[in-house]
Amino acid sequence: MSRTVGRPARALPDSVGLAEFLRRAEADPLPLAGRYQLVTAARVLIDKLYVQLPLKRAMHATDPVQRLRLLERHLAPLSESQFHAELADVFRALRDLHTVYQLPAPYRGHVATLGFLVERYTDAEGAAHHIVSKIDRSLVHAGFDVGAELESWNGVPIERAVERNAAAQAGSHLDARLARGLEALTLRPLRTTLPPDELEVLLAYRTRGGRRRETRLPWRVCAAERYAGRAQDPVPTLGTSLGIDVGSETARQVKRGLFAPPRARRSPARSPRSVLAHRTLRLGGRSYG
Helix, strand or coil: CCCCCCCCCCCCCCEEEHHHHHHHHCCCCCCHHHHHHHHHHHHHHHHHHCCCHHHHHHHHCCCHHHHHHHHHCCCCCCCHHHHHHHHHHHHHCCCCCCCCCCCCCCCCCEEEECCEEEEEEECCCCCEEEEEEEECHHHCECCECCCCEEEEECCEEHHHHHHHHHCCCCCCCHHHHHHHHHHCCCEEECCCCCCCCCCEEEEEEECCCCCEEEEEEECEEEECEEECCEEECCCCHHHHHHCCCHHHHHHHHHHHHHHCCHHHHCCCCCCCCCCCCCCCEEECCEEEC
């Protein structure tokens, strides 16, 4: 196999490496008392107010209330990222896109991306193919461009890699999880999705000319949207009270910012925060939707 292994010549503009972003995020951890308060509030919400709990228990064989009780007993040794991962997983197991754990600042307002998107199609023989559909022009190199076909992801066959990623998504059935797993393969709004585990990805791909090559791409973190020079959510907090799937809406607007033509990226100016009230738990100056 002809190989081209290495990083692209240029990184994504206006972004930082994932390791650097995580270092900054963990520099100001939530106090232990705040963790207890947050887990207790989550347990009351699910146990006392979530009317679909019996259905979700039966459909997905999950017991979020008991998981929260166990989490409450083991909060102290968890790192900041481990705590958010555990709490997010409790809500994700409900498979309900309108009942999710939204990460606090500095995660919300940022997106982790590899700088390209992937789409999937099935040929006449039923074989699945995963094609690069959009890419930041700074990453194009060695035949890695729109139309390139992915074959493996960190040594894992791409079909299996998508399935594994789909299992970590909140869709209520297999097709929904597969669609979300494909999207989250290269683009993860950190408001509703945890940062990637790996700092970079080794991709084996086939160019449009049929040559097999490899490349290594780092995860980068950039602002989903900026207002007055500061990163902010592209979806107002009010959206959660309107039943909007905040994760999908954030991803949609991030895609527009990264991949749409410049004219399509322009949008009417708006206030950075909605003036309408929304029930939000605040701990130590942080907001948890």
